[in-house]
Every structure is written in structure tokens, then in C-alpha cells.
Amino acid sequence: MSSTKETKTLTFKIKRFNPVVDDEPYWDTYELDCDDGTTVLIAIQELIAKQDGSIAMRYNCRAGVCGSCALLVNNKYMLACETLVLQLNKKVIKLEPLPSYPVIKDLVVDMSQFYEKLLAIDPYLKRDHSKDPETEILQIPEDFHIIEEATKCILCGACHSSCVSVWTDTNYLGPGALLKAFRFTNDTRDEDRRERLKRVTSEDGVYRCHTAFNCVEACPKELNPTEAIQTLKRQSAKQTLKFWSRS
Amino acid sequence: MIKVSETENIVHQSQVETDSHGSKFYRWFKPFSRGIGMYSWLAQRLTGLLLIMYVFIHFGIIGTMLLDTFLGFETPGLLYNSITAAMGSSLVAGMGFPEVVESMLRFSYIIDAGLIAALVYHGYNGIRVVLFDLGIGIRKQKQIFWILLILGIISYILAMYLIMIVPEIVLAGE
């Protein structure tokens, strides 16, 4: 890492929209001095503090773990708190809220549909707790390895926002919820696999996925929701079409 | 003063109507954060729909094989033969082009050129999708796309070469 404090004046174009008063979204342009430690989030905070207090932005952890700051930065999905502005190598930095969610104000979107879909797949371990050991429920590394990547999802909602099927079919569960479904369906400690697979087996479940890989392209954590959905499709098809062994 | 529940309503209504990125399937064509995976799917869809149209036209044309009989003419298949012959005749006949160009510029060849391009793309990309459904190569989807595209182009050139050249050799040899 270079320790030289390089500063550059960059232009920020922010898509503004307040649905209560504005008819149409519009663009505001700001100039800001940035150095090689400035993240997109820091830049927005400075703009709010020094230039325009009316910009709305959501963040919490500032460390890439809470998933509340996902944005469209120069047409790419990114976490504002993890993206260094100088590394974008652009003079003009365009910031937009996540597409396909309703805008609450400026860069803040209403993600309730994403969370509701998440709740629909029961995102918690289901098992007969009466037989649980006194201490934690152990899992061997090989079993954890199956779901390791999926557990890293921070629920930023970028994948859901990028998905071609979500855009047209509002009932489609979407890559975020389905990645979560994969994570619990294939957790060896979970005992509800059959019901879980039933939950995702429908025209608005796994089979609405067209493998366009937009979610993989979008995920700022570089996870692969498509691979998880493909696995669920195969598991679901196996379970559904084995009618002779259906309980 | 507006009650809280009412402001909620106002906000919600306008949110739905003015999602700042346009709505529904127009977004398929808006270029943001896209990779080759998305475009290959879009092309799969467009070629699939084109092929459906072709199949219906195709069924119409092969249906003319029976039309003479239904109309009560003596020679079955004459109508079909004349239609396909007309489609196979040069579009620029007698316009002073060299013979090679004349023979290549036929309605049926031009249709075939487009049809086989769509078919080869759809078929090879279809194989790619089936591979992913079997769990093969999902993390190498971009490389697989380019490999299959190159294979597809080779197959396409071969297919068109055979369609255009081989019957000509046979005819010339007679």
C-alpha cells in the first residue's frame, strides 16, 4: 500500500428522488477532493456534511458486513463502504439507488419485498430441539464446506435487484432468498429438507430462474447464487419426480 | 395535517409508479451491471421466438404438398415444387452479376443463412444451459460461452458451405 497522500478532485453524480415531492428522478452533481482512503461511503458522508445535507443514504457497519449500503456505482453493484473511489479510475462517479426496488428517498430504497421473500423460506435452522446436545450442535468441516459460501451472504439485496426474473415476476423468490434456502436445505443439521424443497418448487420458485448470471455479476461478496439455485433445481426435481417414494 | 397512515399511502403509491429505473421487461435491454450470461440468455430467448415463427411458416409451406390434391389437380406436389423452386431461384437473375453471386443470392439461401445462424446459436447455448443444469461448469460459464460460440461459428460456416457449395458440385458434375 502506498502511503503517499494522493488527492484528486472527483465529480459525483447522484440520482436524487423524493417521491413525496418530485415527479421524476433527477441528477445532482458535486465536486469533492478524495484521497486513496476515501470510500464511496465516506465521500457521500462528506458531501452530506459539507455540501448538501439533503442527500439520503443508508449505512450501518461501514465494514462490509451489514449489507445496508449497496448501490449502483458507475452501473456496477457495489458496497459503498468497501469501494475506494480512486480505484474506480474514473473522473466522474455515478451513484444510483438499487434498481427495481421502490425508492424511499435518493439512495435509500424500500427492500421489504426482499425481506418478505427471505422470511417465506424460513431462514433459520429447523430441527427437533428436544434431542439437541447440551452444548452446541457440531458439524464436521466437510459438511460445513457445502454451505460455507452461502453463509457469507450479507443480505444486501443487490442480487435480487439485478435479476431478470424478479423484474417481470414480482412473486419470484429471487436469488437472495433462494441462496438462503440452499444454505438451510443443505445444512446437515437441518431436519426439514423435504418441506424446504417443496417451498421452492413452483413456477415462481427455482424454476423461474433462467441462469442469466446477473446475480453472480452483481454480488459484492462474490458469491454464486446461480450455482445454489441450480443445485436446488436438481434436488427439487429429484424429490418431486420420485412420485413412487413420496410420503 | 396529514395523518401518518396517509403519508405512508402517498409515499407508497408514487414509489410504485416511479421506480427510478423504468419497469418490467424493458430493463432486459438496459445496459447496467451485465455480463455475457445475461446477453446469452436474451439471445437464447430471441432466437427461440424466431425459430417458433419459422416452424409455423415451415409447416405452412410443407402443407402445400397436399394442396394440389385437395384442389383436385392431377399432379400432386406440383404447387409445392414450384413454390420451393421459386424460393430457390436467384433474386438477381439477369442483372449482370457473376454466376457465383447470382447463385448465392437466392431467397431460400438468405432465409437459410438467418435460420441456421439462429438454430446453431440456440442449440449450442441450449447445450450450455443443460450443462449448468447438470451442475457442470457453472463457475466457468463465460469461458464455456466463448468456446461454444467458436464451435458454433465453425459449425455454421461448415453448414452454409455445404448448403451452398455441395449441391452445386453435384449439379456441375452431371
Add this chain to the structure above:
Amino acid sequence: MKLSPSQETKVKRFIPKHSGSSAFWWVLQRVSGFLVFLFVFFHMVVNHYLTLWPGMESRPELEDGIASFSAVQWKMQNPLYFWISILFVVFLMLHMLNGFRMVVLDVATGHSFRKIFGILLLLIGVLAVIYAFTLNSTILSLG
């Protein structure tokens, strides 16, 4: 986990009431796609490249062309070819109509519409197969 009543109705929307035969059609789309790949290859050989085989160019049936009426009539006399053609139509219809259904279901989410639309497509498919069978057997009977 406890949800509030209003949350619960919203979440319930995403729990499938009709899993229907979605898994079946998904598998069929892959299988039929693969089979259509083979059938189309065969179809192209028969209708464009038949003269690559030695002796074919001198067959009287092919005099008017590889895909002419007499050529088709001659090919249809082989029962294997006849039935391969029918199977081709069956799998092509399954694939192409289900493919069209996938495109339409992307934008049409109503359950009853989906059901009626599916039945309509099934009907079109059956009609197409009947059409092909009638066509093939009539061509054969004219020979």
C-alpha cells in the same frame, strides 16, 4: 419466529400454493431440447446434405431436388423415417410450446391465466402432431 399478522399475509404470498408440474416441465425442456438437437441435425442431413452419400445423386426420386415432393415421398416410404418425423414433431412441439410458455409466464403471474394458457398450448401441440401425422400419411398414400 413470530410474524405480525400484516407481515404474515405478505410473506404467505411467496409460499407456493400450486407447485403444479413445474419440476416436470423443467426436466422435459432440457430433455426435449437435447433430443431436438439430434433431430434437427438429422433433418438437415436429410434435407440438405443427402447427396453427400455416394450414389444418391443418381436416384430418380431426387431429380427435382433433395427436398422436392418426390424426394419426400420416397423418404416417407421408409417407416423408420416416417416415425422419426413424427417423434421430431412431438418433441419439437413440447420444447417450443413449453419454451413459449416460459417466456409468457415471466410476465403473466395470475394462476388461472397460467392454467388456461397451458391447456391452450397443449391443444396447439396436439393439433400440430395430428397435422404432421395426416400430412405424412397422405403424402405416403399419394405415392
